[in-house]
Amino acid sequence: DLISPEILELARREAKRMLVGKRGGRTSCRQEDINRMMLGLARAGKRVVRLKSGDPSVFGRSGEEITALREAGIPVSVIPGVTAASALAAGATTSLTHRDCAQSVRFVTGHSKKGALPEDIDWRAIADPTTTTMFYMGGRTAGEIATRLIAEGLSPETPVLIASNISRPDERRWHGTLASLGRGMAEIGHDNPVLFGVGRVFAKTVAVSDRQALLPRYLKEVRPLPATVYNNSR
Structure with a gap:
């Protein structure tokens, strides 16, 4: 819910996006439901990415999710972010x-x-x-x-x-x-x-x-590159 559209566009085309955002003062997914959803998808053989804004280890409730997954025997890896x-x-x-x-x-x-x-x-x-x-x-x-x-x-x-x-x-x-x-x-x-x-x-x-x-002028003028993977090998 807090991830910018530009970042979401980096996901694989065949990936299914599921909104489970939590916003203060608004209707949000319960943490128990998020844990249950991740467990269900992982047990079905899916690779699950819990995408968070900032660093997942700082007020991101990652601890609760990691515990639920590990107790179910599901391996977990955490990619650090910028809080x-x-x-x-x-x-x-x-x-x-x-x-x-x-x-x-x-x-x-x-x-x-x-x-x-x-x-x-x-x-x-x-x-x-x-x-x-x-x-x-x-x-x-x-x-x-x-x-x-x-x-x-x-x-x-x-x-x-x-x-x-x-x-x-x-x-x-x-x-x-x-x-x-x-x-x-x-x-x-x-x-x-x-x-x-x-x-x-x-x-x-x-x-x-x-x-x-x-921002310096040269940074303002930078435009994102097309979403293409280049192979420089000969």
Whole structure:
């Protein structure tokens, strides 16, 4: 559901595509049904590819799927991807662990299985000014997250960067402070996948509505090659 059409077009022509996307606040496939579908297809002798956006090992529920398949005796291999936090840093030409600003980086989920803010987060530990914290799936809880962090002592002026549709041509960003995080999230909206980072590394980050504006001209002019396999052997 979160994979761009250009990537889906790389699949084999005879491959059957099955939409099992999970979107916050919308009707989605249950994880149990996805596991059951993968098991059924694999047992029927099919080669199953569970295609995810970003890195499947970071908030991708791959652990549940791997366990279900292994318990059924089905071999599994995982291809690493680029998680949204890394893609955001690259697109914004920012280092998440710049040694002048941060000693560590932390990935935190913005909602629990129930859709609300997780109740077991150690907010005092997260409100560390020497750490860059990246919040996944926190669009609807952003205001509450800011309130919790400020209550634990993190400065309201701490820089924040929000991005939606990260690494795509229509990527949007908002740059501001922790105190105005809720307002920034309202401007970005919840219709597309969103991620936001909190920390001093974002102090000099440029927010743009179209990441193409930052690309060198020669990159903008690059066009994809036809889907043809060339054999250079003689």
